[in-house]
Amino acid sequence: MLNIGQIEEGFVLDHIKAGQSLDIYYKLGLDKINNTVAIIKNVRSNKMGKKDILKVECDIEMLDLDVLGFIDHNITVNVVKGGVIVEKKALSLPKEITNIIKCENPRCITSIEQELPHIFVLTDPENEVYRCKYCEEKAHKFLKKY
Amino acid sequence: MRHLMSPLDFTTSELDALFDLACDIEKNPKKYAHVCDGKKLATCFYEPSTRTRLSFEAAMMNLGGNVLGFSEASSSSAAKGESVSDTIRVISCYADICAMRHPKEGAPMVAASKSGIPVINAGDGGHQHPTQTLTDLLTIRNLHGKLNNFTIGLCGDLKFGRTVHSLIRALLRYEGIHFVFISPDELKIPDYIIDELKEKNATYEEVIMLDDVIDKLDILYMTRVQRERFFNEEDYVRLKNFYILTKEKMDKAKETCIVMHPLPRVNEISVEVDDDPRASYFKQAQFGVYVRMALIMTLLELEVKDA
Ligand SMILES: [Zn+2]
Numbered sequence: 327m328l329n330i331g332q333i334e335e336g337f338v339l340d341h342i343k344a345g346q347s348l349d350i351y352y353k354l355g356l357d358k359i360n361n362t363v364a365i366i367k368n369v370r371s372n373k374m375g376k377k378d379i380l381k382v383e384c385d386i387e388m389l390d391l392d393v394l395g396f397i398d399h400n401i402t403v404n405v406v407k408g409g410v411i412v413e414k415k416a417l418s419l420p421k422e423i424t425n426i427i428k429c430e431n432p433r434c435i436t437s438i439e440q441e442l443p444h445i446f447v448l449t450d451p452e453n454e455v456y457r458c459k460y461c462e463e464k465a466h467k468f469l470k471k472y
Numbered sequence: 473m474r475h476l477m478s479p480l481d482f483t484t485s486e487l488d489a490l491f492d493l494a495c496d497i498e499k500n501p502k503k504y505a506h507v508c509d510g511k512k513l514a515t516c517f518y519e520p521s522t523r524t525r526l527s528f529e530a531a532m533m534n535l536g537g538n539v540l541g542f543s544e545a546s547s548s549s550a551a552k553g554e555s556v557s558d559t560i561r562v563i564s565c566y567a568d569i570c571a572m573r574h575p576k577e578g579a580p581m582v583a584a585s586k587s588g589i590p591v592i593n594a595g596d597g598g599h600q601h602p603t604q605t606l607t608d609l610l611t612i613r614n615l616h617g618k619l620n621n622f623t624i625g626l627c628g629d630l631k632f633g634r635t636v637h638s639l640i641r642a643l644l645r646y647e648g649i650h651f652v653f654i655s656p657d658e659l660k661i662p663d664y665i666i667d668e669l670k671e672k673n674a675t676y677e678e679v680i681m682l683d684d685v686i687d688k689l690d691i692l693y694m695t696r697v698q699r700e701r702f703f704n705e706e707d708y709v710r711l712k713n714f715y716i717l718t719k720e721k722m723d724k725a726k727e728t729c730i731v732m733h734p735l736p737r738v739n740e741i742s743v744e745v746d747d748d749p750r751a752s753y754f755k756q757a758q759f760g761v762y763v764r765m766a767l768i769m770t771l772l773e774l775e776v777k778d779a
Pocket residue numbers: 429430431434435436458459460461462463578
């Protein structure tokens with residue numbers, strides 16, 4: 327049973343693959359807000375063995391579902407209002423993501439033109455493959471280590 | 473407005489229409505001599521590629537149009553730090569269509585997204601070079617008579633060869649093509665291309681020696697084996713002769729086999745083969761002009777009414 331006690335309004339992200347919560351924390355821009363954020367790592371889970379959970383006190387409008395869908399569409403998004411879960415949002419793979427990850431190809435035009443948006447397009451939904459819109463280099467979802 | 477970024481941008485039926493037009497241009501050049509009167513092609517080449525640039529310029533001139541442009545980055549505004557997006561916006565005021573070559577992958581696509589005129593990718597790094605692939609397809613269609621049911625041997629550097637990878641992808645849209653990959657182990661076709669072949673249920677074989685398979689090929693596509701691709705000089709010296717096409721090897725090839733090469737060649741086809749009627753690489757360069765003429769007309773949506 328989830329304890330969402332201290333959150334009045336915000337969201338609880340459940341079923342995050344163990345170890346990915348920090349990456350999601352940064353990709354959602356949660357390091358830039360001043361509200362309560364709880365990062366809970368390595369929670370025991372019947373379904374997953376181990377999982378991470380993120381609890382965020384914030385305006386629910388600020389959650390970018392595309393970013394979450396890109397990272398892992400199996401994450402459960404619980405929307406909290408008045409201290410209780412009022413909605414579970416389903417995630418899907420976004421067709422296109424902009425400025426979430428950078429193209430790592432040193433021969434890509436984005437490597438010399440800094441003002442270009444880094445756009446990745448879903449080219450193979452079955453295998454969840456995203457490619458750079460410009461050079462078609464495959465996206466690497468989790469490159470950064472924090 | 474349409475651009476050409478990849479050879480797969482056109483459907484196979486659109487390609488058929490393009491190749492039909494190229495064939496008609498070949499037969500009736502006069503009919504097309506003024507179709508681009510008053511139009512201008514900008515050749516924006518951020519790295520030198522004289523052959524490709526001249527082919528585009530000849531194509532536009534044959535259609536009665538004019539050309540302007542630059543042939544390397546240092547003589548363009550890029551040297552002053554102008555972005556590709558800004559450059560194409562300006563070029564759009566000067567010309568009706570643009571052929572862009574750039575060392576960085578995706579640069580022509582960036583240009584196309586901001587352009588007021590059709591943009592043709594004339595080569596972007598190791599990524600795409602669609603007019604080369606269209607040239608290859610037109611050559612096969614014209615000299616072999618069809619784009620399906622044949623055995624094609626691709627010989628030489630199959631690991632790094634962008635031209636070869638593009639051609640394979642383009643051919644995978646046609647029926648009954650058997651691929652024979654001829655290369656040293658060091659330069660074998662990459663796994664991701666093999667995966668695409670398997671996905672499309674195409675048949676293929678990989679061999680080391682050209683001599684072993686040359687007799688069954690309908691088309692032989694030669695590429696250069698570069699010394700710098702080998703880890704050591706010994707391997708290069710040991711292997712290089714296997715990948716040089718000689719008169720002696722040609723004696724074993726079919727009477728109808730056509731020999732192609734994207735050019736420029738260095739020594740991978742000995743000059744004694746040039747007079748063989750099956751040697752098709754200089755015809756290929758001629759088809760390159762026709763296919764670019766057809767492409768310019770198609771992207772500018774120009775037609776010639778039969779008199
Ligand atoms: Zn890229």
